[in-house]
Amino acid sequence: MKPLAVHHVSINVRDVEEAAGFYVSRLGLVRRDDRPDFGFAGAWLDAGGQQVHLIEGDPPVAVGQHFALQVEDLDAAIADLRGQGVHVSDASPVGTGRQAFLSDPSGNGIELHQPG
Numbered sequence: 477m478k479p480l481a482v483h484h485v486s487i488n489v490r491d492v493e494e495a496a497g498f499y500v501s502r503l504g505l506v507r508r509d510d511r512p513d514f515g516f517a518g519a520w521l522d523a524g525g526q527q528v529h530l531i532e533g534d535p536p537v538a539v540g541q542h543f544a545l546q547v548e549d550l551d552a553a554i555a556d557l558r559g560q561g562v563h564v565s566d567a568s569p570v571g572t573g574r575q576a577f578l579s580d581p582s583g584n585g586i587e588l589h590q591p592g
Contacts, residue, residue: 485528488531488582489581494581500521502557507520516531535584544575545587547589550589553588554567554588
């Protein structure tokens with residue numbers, strides 16, 4: 477097997493509409509309208525060429541798990557989110573890039589990553 481890319485990540489959220497609103501209005505993801513009815517609440521969001529799938533359910537206990545959104549300008553992203561009242565960590569170096577962290581309304585960890 478040779479993976480080509482990550483197609484999507486699925487995360488559990490307490491309230492799909494609240495979480496979708498956060499990801500769309502605060503983080504700039506785009507809500508898709510092609511999610512089938514699986515018999516449970518959820519939403520599909522585009523994040524560049526990949527997707528984030530929200531599933532209504534109890535989020536797992538936070539022990540460092542997260543996913544990362546690549547951004548072009550980390551400082552601008554941090555300033556924009558803080559201006560909207562979102563708590564974001566200060567930027568820190570990682571490898572040749574930089575990163576900062578925040579949480580969604582359900583407590584899921586999100587990294588903002590600017591490559592070097």
